[in-house]
Amino acid sequence: MSLPQSNSACLNLSVQAILICKFACAITTGALISINVSALAKAKMSSVDEQHYREMTSSAKSLNKAKDWAKSREKYAEALELAKRSEDQDKQVKMLLRIAGTFVEQTDFAAAETNLRQALEIAEKRDEAEQAQIASCLYELASVLTKEKREAEAKPIFARCLEMSEKVFSANNPILAVRKGEYAAILGKLGQKAESDRLNAESQEVINAFMADMSKKIKEAWHQPPESFSYRIGVDYEVLNHGKVRDIEVTKSSGSAIADKAAVDAIKNGAPFSDIDSKDPDEKFTMAFSFDYNYHHGKGGPGSPPPLATGKDNQTHFGNQERSRKKPKPSSKRKKKNAQV
Secondary structure, eight states: OOOOOOSSOOOOEEEEEEEEOSSOOOOOOOSSOOOOOOOSOOOOOOOOHHHHHHHHHHHHHHHHTOOOOOHHHHHHHHHHHHHHHTTTTHHHHHOOOHHHHHHHHTTHHHHHHHHHHHHHHHHHHSSSTOHHHHHHHHHHHHHHHHHHTTTTHHHHHHHEEEEHHHHHHHTOOOOHHHHHHHHHHHHTTTTTTHHHHHHHHHHHHHHHHHHHHHHHHHHHHOOOOOOOEEEEEEEEEEEEEOOOOOEEEEEOOOSSSSHHHHHHHHHHHHHHHSSBBSSTOOOOOOEEEEEEOOBBBBBOOOOOOOOOOOOOSSSEEOOOOOOOOOOOOSSSSSEEEEOOO
């Protein structure tokens, strides 16, 4: 879809997309599920404890944005104690994952591993049907072991994670694709090149397809107001089950409220994106999308070339916990995988 031309300016459109899967949330936040009601009654906090729990996690999230990992961890620890008091194992796993995430941010991988193994132990004691949460624990644990260059230990953990993940996510879900990509990287380091290349190709195909569909829909829905200056707008948002979006936030303003609103509206109106599916309705990941408006005085008008729509430095990044947004580096997942829009 071509964007309208003015008689006095030529518009160049450059769109960047970054999939950020927050470590053990997800940032993100993400991949956290509630307890199924089986033979036992579901654990429940008192209304007072529930309110305190929400206050602690909300405060920790704000501290994460400020990169105050130590204080954030204190808030998560308080929330963990509330979860233990009510015997709410679902919330216990969530808080242990988030505590581990703060240690990862400080590169204290030993402490992160301790918390992740505790989370996995609790998750595995629950109903085996809770595969999404177990898979998340396995994924984060394998990722930490990989960071410590313990690929041989990480391989069987990642293999089990992938087996469970394939039962949780649809084949076109980017979260599954990123996990495949990370497993492929481990196999590559262990000399299993053929299998590594196969999985990596499958991973990249899914990621590219998702990002192409998302970028196309957002570009078509972007009705930017004419401005006499160039600008960039950064927008973050969460992608939920079936490609729906929520929590749209402008992270870099153009300086024009009208232009910022047009970018936000493009996200709202462009969704839903690819119909990705997950057996965990709470599974989500965060996207960071950039809108570039380049103004060139006197070069527009009839006969000027059509506006450019290009993508560059597109990255993917997935996980499950609230983390800070860092400048992407070329690698895979939390490691970031390049994917052209």
